[in-house]
Amino acid sequence: MERRIGHLLSYTMSGSNKTDFTNPSSFILLSIPGLDVAHIWISIFFCTMYAIAVLGNFIILFIVKTEASFHGPMYYFLCMLAITDLLLSTATVPKMLSNFWFNSREIDFSACLTQMYFIHCFSMMESGILVAMAFDRYVAICDPLRHSTILTNSVVSKIGLAVVMRGIMLVLPYPFLVSRWPYCRTNIIPHTHCEHMAVVKLACGDTHVSRYYSIFMIFCVKGLDMIFITVSYTQILRAIFSLPTKDAQLKTLGTCSSHLCSILAFYIPLRFSSLTHRFALNVPLHFHVLIANVYLLVPPMLNPIIYGVRTKQIRGRVPWLFTYKGT
Structure with missing residues (x-):
């Protein structure tokens, strides 16, 4: 099977195959081309990351739900982030693992468009939640006396709804446009999932839109x-460094460290993956595919670890969780 698909890829990419794939019934996902011999080890690594992400984010959700003192804006946004991380990783990992373990490379055309939509939709939501969390930190540090009156439960709910609706509406054109292009080159996607630009590159029509x-x-x-986020943290840092003592500065900065780590874990691989796809930077294909998976798997895995380690309140509740009897 590996040899046959590899032959088909080289054949179609050479331009000698002119079969019309307009409205193809399915696509073939090649996983990580060039690293076939390492697929089993990569799959174990990805599966471990996914398991940690699921367990960690469920722990965050459970702790916030059961601890009344955590019912505040920061923790509500953290729950939104945990739910989004669970959905984002679940949109890709099960199909990816079935490809690695059971050689289930084929994905229905409509299923591919659905996966594409959910991946980019949840990614957009995560970006919006990180902005909301930056706003929460800005108000908490720069205007602490008004924090509870500005970020009420009603306002937090409206922000969450706006983030969700923005993701849903802005990503809708992706699958709509992709479904309209003719596919006359190949239906083979050299990727682990239906990434938008990876599919667009297979189309033979005018895909400039x-x-x-x-x-x-x-x-x-x-x-x-x-x-x-940058503007918020510029104001936050100005407020922090205007505090009278070094201890106060470090303590206040510590309240932002978890969020800053989450921002870096999300945006750095996302930017790298997006730029290499769109501007054809001289990056090996297998490395690009790995980076694309990093931004889908690493933030969901790291976020609960970051907040569990860096947030004293959550860190203190984790041991209690394992002795919780439901009383």
């Missing part, structure tokens, strides 16, 4: 998110 909209999403939407 998809490409321009994708660039708009990266630079104008997520780019604005990064600008908002």
